[in-house]
Amino acid sequence: MRGTVLYGPRDVRFEDREDPRIEKPTDAVIRISATCVCGSDLWPYRGIQKVEQPMPMGHEYCGVVEEVGSAVKTVKPGQFVIGSFCISDNTCPNCQAGYQSGCQNLEFMSRAQAPILRVPFADGTLVPTPELPPDDIIPSLLTISDVLGTGWFAADAANVKPGSTVVVVGDGAVGLLGVVSAKLMGAERIVAMSRHEKRQQLAKGFGATEIVTERGDEGVARIKELTKGIGADSVLECVGTQESMMQAIQSTRPGGSIGYVGVPHGLQLDMWQVFFKLVRLHGGPAPVRRYLPDLINLVWDRKINPGKVFDLTLPLEQVAEGYRAMDERRAIKALLRP
């Protein structure tokens, strides 16, 4: 089997790797139907996150179960399944509390940009669809694995409620699907912060009611202007930089909430500043497993079409071009089909 390996900054190779196989009784092996490149893959691709040794890449996946270990009970060969980017047992106290991304047996998936994938803790990580899906909804099902699940968590962590005024910082796939999530949770106003024409249009199609192109202090001033000087009820922080986080905090009303899901890079919060803002902060790696069943239903019933974030589809072997296109912002998100 050939799979994707990152050797260093901008050095993505699709090369021979050992075939995945059942290693533990709780494993499943699945044949990937679709995988993709994530915004977070760009951190090591750009050299911002160090690559110490060749890294097998990919953590978003869906496909058909080929084989399961002897202890696996809830999925079986032939089923179409979607899994979280976080591998979880779904039985420990943290999982039971709905925080599968804090599982006591947590692992992060990292070999999914490949045709075949071993999934540890299959019962705790994978959820099957009602039956084999029609091909056209596979991209949408794939988003649940991370970007939709993460956007949903951002909105949930930011306490979006019916009638809320919501600001979304970040116009990548997660931010855009944060818009979808806020809309479904009943937000009345959804302000998308974006200066990218195509992403603005997608945000509007997903339910954004306003677009703000300004950033930093000017962006904050614009949000204050739109909210009578008060700030938003809920802000989704979907970037992870110092600037984006401070923009989120300063755009939130006292008592309002920030859901932060952008993986932090060089982000230090000066708590003296934050203290007087009286905001609520919640975030981290999304407990996608908690949301999987509901999000599968929403896609299955065609109530949402999050697959629209894929504006580039490539054969898996051209994965390197997927990274390039996203790095250069030519593509929002690259879908890869084996």
Place this chain on the structure above:
Amino acid sequence: MRGTVLYGPRDVRFEDREDPRIEKPTDAVIRISATCVCGSDLWPYRGIQKVEQPMPMGHEYCGVVEEVGSAVKTVKPGQFVIGSFCISDNTCPNCQAGYQSGCQNLEFMSRAQAPILRVPFADGTLVPTPELPPDDIIPSLLTISDVLGTGWFAADAANVKPGSTVVVVGDGAVGLLGVVSAKLMGAERIVAMSRHEKRQQLAKGFGATEIVTERGDEGVARIKELTKGIGADSVLECVGTQESMMQAIQSTRPGGSIGYVGVPHGLQLDMWQVFFKLVRLHGGPAPVRRYLPDLINLVWDRKINPGKVFDLTLPLEQVAEGYRAMDERRAIKALLRP
């Protein structure tokens, strides 16, 4: 009138100041029945917070209304009143949302260690008691002004619920009254972190079920041990240092909540570390005004006795000794009677 002024590190003077008087129609002038020294007063007293010019001190107060401005409607001369350390109009959108400490007209009280005090926005800041209180509950009523209100906010911000496991970091008056608050909110286990015999006893009297004397990594390990490796549901951070905040974050279970009310000093959160903890953070200056009516009732009906945190009572003119005793940890909290 003589009042308290801080001139620099460890230089507290009780000296002549102008008599407070009605300056605006929304003011009240009250005759102080009791005031006190706050843990946060020790930051400038110890020189950790710079004193640029002589600072009139004191933000905790209760007493009898002497005079009100022409626009004041809800309090009248002769009434016994308690006010928040935050001066608020209680009408702006932030106040209406319950965040009076984020009032659009916010001021911080700072002249209350004196026999007479001007209170701006009297209608928005002061709440009267049902009638003149018996002398023995005046210390408890005084705590509502800040330390009880702040401990209550810490517990509220940390989402303490019936059955919760709660950890309280900090054994000052706020931490101790955080124990009282958690108990009233139905916490099943309350772990007080303290290595000070007298404070441990007080914490137990207030409802703490366990005492942990270890700090830092050892303290975290002890909390993990007590919670089957998971961490607490709710942690009250009542100190404000780097060590205390990291201890709080690391003692919280994924999805659990930290209510932080210790004024941050040199506190920088490395969000890369915090991200993977999946905790909820909420805090800041407590919106005491929101809680004042309920807390007055609890004290009035003698359901709680938070005044026990005062273990030293001095005539107001000996205020400097109050600072010294608290600085040297000879006293938990010094009550001052004019």
